Amino acid sequence: MAAAFSCPVFLPSTFSYNGNRYHGRIKIKINATSSTKVKTLNEIAGAGKGSSSLATSTEIGHLSQEQIRQRIPTRKQLVDPYRQGLIIERGVGYRQTVVVRSYEVGPYKTATLESLLNLFQETALNHVWMSGLLSNGFGATHGMVRNNLIWVVSRMQVQVDHYPIWGEVLEIDTWVGASGKNGMRRDWLIRSQATGITYARATSTWVMMNEKTRRLSKMPEEVRDEISPWFIDKRAINEDVPEKIVKLDDNARYVNSDLKPKRSDLDMNHHVNNVKYVRWMLETIPDKFLESHQLSGIVLEYRRECGSSDRVQSLCQPDEDETLTNGVEQSLLKNMILTPGIMEGNGYLGPLDVKSYGYTHLLQIKGDSKNEEIVRGRTRWRKKLSTLPYSS
Amino acid sequence: MAAAFSCPVFLPSTFSYNGNRYHGRIKIKINATSSTKVKTLNEIAGAGKGSSSLATSTEIGHLSQEQIRQRIPTRKQLVDPYRQGLIIERGVGYRQTVVVRSYEVGPYKTATLESLLNLFQETALNHVWMSGLLSNGFGATHGMVRNNLIWVVSRMQVQVDHYPIWGEVLEIDTWVGASGKNGMRRDWLIRSQATGITYARATSTWVMMNEKTRRLSKMPEEVRDEISPWFIDKRAINEDVPEKIVKLDDNARYVNSDLKPKRSDLDMNHHVNNVKYVRWMLETIPDKFLESHQLSGIVLEYRRECGSSDRVQSLCQPDEDETLTNGVEQSLLKNMILTPGIMEGNGYLGPLDVKSYGYTHLLQIKGDSKNEEIVRGRTRWRKKLSTLPYSS
Numbered sequence: 001m002a003a004a005f006s007c008p009v010f011l012p013s014t015f016s017y018n019g020n021r022y023h024g025r026i027k028i029k030i031n032a033t034s035s036t037k038v039k040t041l042n043e044i045a046g047a048g049k050g051s052s053s054l055a056t057s058t059e060i061g062h063l064s065q066e067q068i069r070q071r072i073p074t075r076k077q078l079v080d081p082y083r084q085g086l087i088i089e090r091g092v093g094y095r096q097t098v099v100v101r102s103y104e105v106g107p108y109k110t111a112t113l114e115s116l117l118n119l120f121q122e123t124a125l126n127h128v129w130m131s132g133l134l135s136n137g138f139g140a141t142h143g144m145v146r147n148n149l150i151w152v153v154s155r156m157q158v159q160v161d162h163y164p165i166w167g168e169v170l171e172i173d174t175w176v177g178a179s180g181k182n183g184m185r186r187d188w189l190i191r192s193q194a195t196g197i198t199y200a201r202a203t204s205t206w207v208m209m210n211e212k213t214r215r216l217s218k219m220p221e222e223v224r225d226e227i228s229p230w231f232i233d234k235r236a237i238n239e240d241v242p243e244k245i246v247k248l249d250d251n252a253r254y255v256n257s258d259l260k261p262k263r264s265d266l267d268m269n270h271h272v273n274n275v276k277y278v279r280w281m282l283e284t285i286p287d288k289f290l291e292s293h294q295l296s297g298i299v300l301e302y303r304r305e306c307g308s309s310d311r312v313q314s315l316c317q318p319d320e321d322e323t324l325t326n327g328v329e330q331s332l333l334k335n336m337i338l339t340p341g342i343m344e345g346n347g348y349l350g351p352l353d354v355k356s357y358g359y360t361h362l363l364q365i366k367g368d369s370k371n372e373e374i375v376r377g378r379t380r381w382r383k384k385l386s387t388l389p390y391s392s
Numbered sequence: 393m394a395a396a397f398s399c400p401v402f403l404p405s406t407f408s409y410n411g412n413r414y415h416g417r418i419k420i421k422i423n424a425t426s427s428t429k430v431k432t433l434n435e436i437a438g439a440g441k442g443s444s445s446l447a448t449s450t451e452i453g454h455l456s457q458e459q460i461r462q463r464i465p466t467r468k469q470l471v472d473p474y475r476q477g478l479i480i481e482r483g484v485g486y487r488q489t490v491v492v493r494s495y496e497v498g499p500y501k502t503a504t505l506e507s508l509l510n511l512f513q514e515t516a517l518n519h520v521w522m523s524g525l526l527s528n529g530f531g532a533t534h535g536m537v538r539n540n541l542i543w544v545v546s547r548m549q550v551q552v553d554h555y556p557i558w559g560e561v562l563e564i565d566t567w568v569g570a571s572g573k574n575g576m577r578r579d580w581l582i583r584s585q586a587t588g589i590t591y592a593r594a595t596s597t598w599v600m601m602n603e604k605t606r607r608l609s610k611m612p613e614e615v616r617d618e619i620s621p622w623f624i625d626k627r628a629i630n631e632d633v634p635e636k637i638v639k640l641d642d643n644a645r646y647v648n649s650d651l652k653p654k655r656s657d658l659d660m661n662h663h664v665n666n667v668k669y670v671r672w673m674l675e676t677i678p679d680k681f682l683e684s685h686q687l688s689g690i691v692l693e694y695r696r697e698c699g700s701s702d703r704v705q706s707l708c709q710p711d712e713d714e715t716l717t718n719g720v721e722q723s724l725l726k727n728m729i730l731t732p733g734i735m736e737g738n739g740y741l742g743p744l745d746v747k748s749y750g751y752t753h754l755l756q757i758k759g760d761s762k763n764e765e766i767v768r769g770r771t772r773w774r775k776k777l778s779t780l781p782y783s784s
Contacts, residue, residue, distance in 0.1 A: 066557065068586055068587070069556075069557055069559075069560045069584065069586060069587075070557060070558065070559040070560060071559070071561075071586065072559065082476075082489060082491045082561045082585075083491055084474075084476070097474060099474045099475050101510075101514045102513055102514050102517045102530070102659075102660070103510040103513055103514060103659075103665070103667065105660065106655065106656065106658065106659075107658045107659065107660060107662050109660055112656060114656065118493075118495040121494055121495055122493045122494050122495060125494045129559070138494070164461075165458065165461055165462060166462065166660065167461075167462040167463070167464065167521070168461045168462055169463075169474045192461065193474075194460055194461060194463065195460070195461075262671075262675060263498070263675075263679070263682065264498065264504060264506065264671065266498065266499045267494075267495070267498075267499065268494070268497065268499060268501055268558065269499075270499050273495070275495065279654075279656065283654060283655075287655070290655065
């Protein structure tokens with residue numbers, strides 16, 4: 001597949017990309033040290049090649065500005081040079097090459113879980129972007145927008161075998177599949193570009209919510225017709241029946257109350273982004289444990305969205321007996337065993353480090369009469385090896 | 393300059409890049425649905441072409457892993473396909489093309505100030521990365537590492553004329569210059585790739601700190617010899633003498649106490665990253681003001697680093713008289729006036745919106761006997777226009 005195209009980045013100004021009505025760069029000489037007149041965005045809106053029909057109307061000035069600035073494809077793209085993305089898997093999967101950025105890593109130079117989740121979100125959206133189905137929402141297709149629908153995540157599972165390090169080049173594959181009658185599954189694989197080794201895998205389930213009523217919705221036929229041609233029957237994580245996550249109560253060992261969503265926690269769907277929940281969950285685990293352990297897996301079951309005015313409580317409970325007891329843990333461990341090379345004392349996971357530690361989590365909104373669940377979670381941890389210079 | 397190279401992204405597996413001793417991708421067949429044995433990172437460390445000398449020693453296994461995974465250039469690079477970066481300005485400036493990612497924008501789809509600051513940091517580091525001077529620290533050169541020195545920022549000034557929107561392609565230019573005897577200036581320009589319009593400009597001053605004593609240091613000759621060939625005498629922001637920022641005291645109008653650095657706030661230099669300070673500052677401004685205003689400029693004067701155990705207090709004070717009085721504001725306004733097109737009622741800044749609002753800020757560590765300043769700041773704001781669908 002990679003041989004099917006070439007030369008996609010640093011486009012000459014005459015480059016035009018497939019299926020997009022706005023072609024090429026509008027050439028304006030820019031010189032930071034001179035006082036050359038800079039065109040305004042509205043002037044530009046009327047200057048793009050192929051957009052002359054837009055230029056005559058000032059009424060749609062804002063719309064056309066946004067279109068020119070975003071350039072959301074209206075037809076399927078096979079490659080996006082700026083996103084370093086390409087369509088794979090016989091035309092329906094998506095692969096993006098990314099570099100781990102300096103602000104995506106923690107003090108020990110390894111990518112944070114939050115950064116991985118952000119990259120999952122980003123590649124998922126870019127997959128929809130490439131499909132030509134993207135309306136101007138947060139991954140919503142044209143059919144979804146016609147029905148006032150947005151995507152909400154109902155479940156997310158991530159397994160991390162190795163944490164990418166600062167400056168490392170990654171390939172992230174993502175694809176979608178059916179999930180019941182009204183849902184969609186989305187999976188990801190993160191690989192080292194240099195070695196091809198799989199670092200992390202993830203699977204998630206998505207359903208549709210009415211943007212106005214904030215209630216879950218069936219998948220309309222027109223939306224199914226849009227997305228089902230993209231479904232692949234392939235799984236990043238082979239799990240048996242997902243185990244139930246126990247609901248914690250006020251007896252939980254660690255409780256962090258009065259968490260307040262910040263303006264920067266809200267996303268384009270005007271609620272707290274699901275990635276932020278993970279931060280609240282992990283912050284509730286004692287520092288001492290976090291300093292000596294590394295997250296190897298997480299399962300999240302989302303129950304309710306969280307708005308900017310909600311006050312959130314985060315509870316967590318370490319497993320009483322730190323042997324492996326329930327199905328979720330078994331499933332996480334099994335996956336580790338399936339890749340025996342990783343466990344051969346190579347500095348990543350020696351035989352003595354197989355022991356893993358589990359936490360159960362709950363985020364809830366504190367109400368006057370009752371609390372409302374936002375998300376339940378399970379995390380699995382392994383001991384950090386102090387010999388590893390970039391463990392985190 | 394852009395015509396000087398081609399085909400840099402989606403490298404075939406035989407691609408090798410200049411000056412890097414680790415060439416090409418090590419081909420390993422990966423199939424997520426099969427149980428193909430996956431090579432471990434240590435096995436890979438001995439398998440790369442050109443790294444056979446490393447393969448014989450297990451003692452340096454970790455080092456070679458990290459080298460293979462990061463591929464920090466040991467010689468100057470003119471182009472980096474993964475970072476979409478290239479050297480410009482007669483061989484000493486750096487330009488990177490980036491796409492505004494979904495998690496870098498707020499609810500109204502515009503990039504947050506924090507995202508812009510993160511991109512400044514990222515492009516600065518990639519500039520050093522391309523120079524061949526980067527040691528394995530946070531932008532530290534080989535000479536700095538030999539002297540146990542790290543970079544710390546002492547001043548940062550940012551002006552934002554337009555906020556980039558989700559999915560927009562940007563070109564970020566950055567370059568360095570002299571600043572006194574022991575400092576370095578670093579500037580940035582953010583432009584729309586589609587139109588060439590400048591969205592934001594920034595300038596900063598950096599000094600060196602001893603990593604162990606945490607005291608500021610003179611610039612050693614060997615470091616000056618490394619970096620001074622990269623200096624350019626060009627400024628992104630033409631400012632007169634920078635005005636002093638008043639130090640706030642307990643009488644400040646808004647005070648947010650007991651802010652606690654989180655694990656995720658620490659960077660590779662093991663202190664709170666300067667970008668996080670801005671979040672604390674802005675969170676202290678009342679929501680009501682933030683909802684109706686947009687930041688147009690910020691000046692930060694850093695005084696002291698902040699560690700993970702410090703308890704921080706954020707103070708801010710709106711200007712009494714909201715006319716423009718001091719030099720910093722004058723300078724910010726002047727820049728707006730220099731680009732008159734932006735003010736011609738095109739939906740960005742009409743004549744009625746020239747009025748700007750100022751806040752003075754202080755972050756300090758609450759001590760038992762006395763408080764210690766971390767950073768002083770000034771922010772400038774303009775009214776948001778409700779007609780703008782993607783204002784934030």
